[in-house]
Amino acid sequence: MDYLLTERQVMIRDLARQIARDKVKPVAAKDEESEEFAWEIMKVLANSDIFGIYIPEEYGGLGGGVMELCVATEELSRACGAIALGFAGTALGIYPILLYGNDEQKKKYLPDIAKGKRLAAFCITEAEAGSDAGSIKTSAKKEGDHYILNGTKQWITNAGEAEVYTVIAMTDKTKGARGASAFIVEKGTKGMDFGKKEKKLGIRASATREVIFTDCKVPKESLLSKEGMGFIVEMKTFDSSRPGVAAQAVGIAQGALDLALDYAQKRIQFGQPLSSFQAIQHMLADMATQIEAARALVYSAARMVDSGAKNISKESAMAKVYASDVAMKVAVDAVQIFGGYGYMRDYPIEKFMRDAKITQIYEGTNQIQRNIIAGHLIKESLK
Amino acid sequence: MNVIVCIKQVPNTTDVRIDPVTNTLIREGVESIINPFDTYAIEEGVRLKERFGGKVIVITMGPPQAETALREALSLGGDEAILISDKKFAGSDTWATSYTLSRAIKHISTFDMIICGKQASDGDTAQVGPGISTHLDIPQVTYVKRIEEISNNKAKVERMTEEGYDIIETPLPCLLTVVKEINTPRLPSLKGMIKAKSAKIIKWTADDINCDPKNIGLEGSPTRVVKIFTPPPRKGGEILKGDTNEIAQRLAESLRDVVI
Numbered sequence: 001m002d003y004l005l006t007e008r009q010v011m012i013r014d015l016a017r018q019i020a021r022d023k024v025k026p027v028a029a030k031d032e033e034s035e036e037f038a039w040e041i042m043k044v045l046a047n048s049d050i051f052g053i054y055i056p057e058e059y060g061g062l063g064g065g066v067m068e069l070c071v072a073t074e075e076l077s078r079a080c081g082a083i084a085l086g087f088a089g090t091a092l093g094i095y096p097i098l099l100y101g102n103d104e105q106k107k108k109y110l111p112d113i114a115k116g117k118r119l120a121a122f123c124i125t126e127a128e129a130g131s132d133a134g135s136i137k138t139s140a141k142k143e144g145d146h147y148i149l150n151g152t153k154q155w156i157t158n159a160g161e162a163e164v165y166t167v168i169a170m171t172d173k174t175k176g177a178r179g180a181s182a183f184i185v186e187k188g189t190k191g192m193d194f195g196k197k198e199k200k201l202g203i204r205a206s207a208t209r210e211v212i213f214t215d216c217k218v219p220k221e222s223l224l225s226k227e228g229m230g231f232i233v234e235m236k237t238f239d240s241s242r243p244g245v246a247a248q249a250v251g252i253a254q255g256a257l258d259l260a261l262d263y264a265q266k267r268i269q270f271g272q273p274l275s276s277f278q279a280i281q282h283m284l285a286d287m288a289t290q291i292e293a294a295r296a297l298v299y300s301a302a303r304m305v306d307s308g309a310k311n312i313s314k315e316s317a318m319a320k321v322y323a324s325d326v327a328m329k330v331a332v333d334a335v336q337i338f339g340g341y342g343y344m345r346d347y348p349i350e351k352f353m354r355d356a357k358i359t360q361i362y363e364g365t366n367q368i369q370r371n372i373i374a375g376h377l378i379k380e381s382l383k
Numbered sequence: 384m385n386v387i388v389c390i391k392q393v394p395n396t397t398d399v400r401i402d403p404v405t406n407t408l409i410r411e412g413v414e415s416i417i418n419p420f421d422t423y424a425i426e427e428g429v430r431l432k433e434r435f436g437g438k439v440i441v442i443t444m445g446p447p448q449a450e451t452a453l454r455e456a457l458s459l460g461g462d463e464a465i466l467i468s469d470k471k472f473a474g475s476d477t478w479a480t481s482y483t484l485s486r487a488i489k490h491i492s493t494f495d496m497i498i499c500g501k502q503a504s505d506g507d508t509a510q511v512g513p514g515i516s517t518h519l520d521i522p523q524v525t526y527v528k529r530i531e532e533i534s535n536n537k538a539k540v541e542r543m544t545e546e547g548y549d550i551i552e553t554p555l556p557c558l559l560t561v562v563k564e565i566n567t568p569r570l571p572s573l574k575g576m577i578k579a580k581s582a583k584i585i586k587w588t589a590d591d592i593n594c595d596p597k598n599i600g601l602e603g604s605p606t607r608v609v610k611i612f613t614p615p616p617r618k619g620g621e622i623l624k625g626d627t628n629e630i631a632q633r634l635a636e637s638l639r640d641v642v643i
Contacts, residue, residue, distance in 0.1 A: 011576055049573035
């Protein structure tokens with residue numbers, strides 16, 4: 001389908017596709033097995049200016065937006081959903097600064113991110129605060145010109161590898177969600193430590209760790225926006241970043257279909273290729289149609305975010321929920337087409353199924369997304 | 384350090400079609416790319432610039448559409464691009480092409496090194512690089528797989544041979560042709576691609592570079608392609624049997640028959 005991409009978006013898509021095919025694909029299985037972070041790919045992305053595609057030109061980027069972010073994330077995820085996260089997770093970590101940073105904060109952090117010199121991570125989730133982001137316990141206490149952070153964040157994508165962290169912490173526990181604030185903390189700050197690397201079902205080449213703050217002292221200039229804005233920063237960041245997760249899901253689904261289509265034409269049973277059986281043909285047709293529908297929704301949501309529209313939560317949630325459900329379904333079907341071989345770890349397809357699962361869970365579970373969508377539906381109907 | 388890199392736009396296929404009447408390459412209907420061997424020349428030029436400063440000038444002789452190859456070379460790190468294009472160049476063989484390129488290079492003020500790919504993937508002659516150096520009367524080293532060092536106006540390079548490699552020292556300016564072992568070409572950068580899109584391509588005609596009309600195009604090409612054909616596949620060899628003395632005797636006789 002022709003999505004009428006701009007000349008520059010086509011350039012980004014083609015380059016990301018080339019990187020995915022020539023650089024990511026050959027190392028995906030190895031990095032999955034070793035669970036090592038793909039720094040060599042991050043370097044390739046940095047040298048190709050991919051890290052700067054969604055960052056304004058005045059801060060050293062190429063001036064694109066969520067649409068550009070989605071196009072690149074999708075292409076990289078087509079080869080490996082885990083390696084793509086080094087890039088997409090950085091976008092999630094830096095969006096709070098893009099949206100709420102003052103000029104000084106932007107000047108300090110964005111150019112290095114645009115160049116790919118440093119990666120970023122977003123720290124919200126805690127042991128007892130997952131979907132219920134309002135129950136965050138990490139605290140930030142103001143003392144003179146500083147804030148003192150205490151608490152433990154868990155399952156943080158890019159943790160340990162990234163150098164710039166945006167952290168949601170409570171500055172006033174009595175106010176509940178309105179007592180949350182957002183901070184920028186740099187790796188190496190005294191009192192900031194990392195827990196062990198988590199062992200995961202999928203996206204194994206992506207680094208996931210705890211981030212532990214013990215009397216971690218940060219200057220008051222690290223505060224993003226104002227005290228009490230933490231929850232808003234978080235919600236608005238997710239509104240912008242969800243199409244990115246959705247694009248990762250579309251990429252994983254497309255990658256799974258690519259493999260299944262290729263296999264169906266090569267695998268001979270009953271004297272003919274699998275692709276000659278209507279049962280398989282219909283599966284492939286449904287997979288391709290669902291992916292196209294997901295892609296169309298993701299691009300529409302991304303363009304809506306970039307248009308500067310005010311209320312994007314519903315559409316952004318729709319793109320995330322739909323694309324990730326499609327990714328899971330398509331990946332399961334792709335494994336089915338591979339049959340017994342699909343269940344074997346010697347074949348690349350089972351990885352897509354494990355990688356797809358996370359897209360239904362992180363950046364707000366799909367149940368939370370549906371809450372958001374329904375909440376807006378009802379609110380709109382009452383107007 | 385100023386480096387000139389000579390590139391050629393070639394069809395993106397190993398299945399080269401030849402016009403049966405003119406015996407020249409058919410370019411129509413095939414996607415064009417930078418000759419793969421030339422991408423190593425561009426990369427090496429850009430690396431030298433990054434090490435020693437200066438600039439990389441990319442030059443090609445070809446039809447107007449060869450401009451796309453030059454823009455791609457700019458996106459890969461080239462600083463200036465020159466397209467030598469003129470209807471008068473049509474039908475040039477390797478002699479006329481290397482003469483024309485050498486005229487263009489003389490037109491560029493100063494340079495320290497010329498780098499070419501070892502050969503083009505369409506014609507496969509490997510003659511143009513050495514031809515340019517001969518026309519310019521500068522030293523050449525072919526099949527270079529590593530530039531060891533450049534100092535005191537000299538370059539020390541490794542030339543690949545079938546058995547290993549030679550280490551050769553040459554004064555500058557010189558011409559190198561490079562093999563794919565020399566480096567891994569980088570991917571283009573988005574900023575490079577954007578810059579290359581609007582970059583100015585310098586265009587020179589035969590008159591601009593003072594070509595002698597007798598030396599260019601079909602008229603300046605001493606090569607006459609009489610016939611193009613695929614050599615017949617080799618027939619299976621003969622295996623000699625019997626005792627060693629007898630075999631040696633028969634082998635010697637057969638060799639004598641073939642050679643003499």
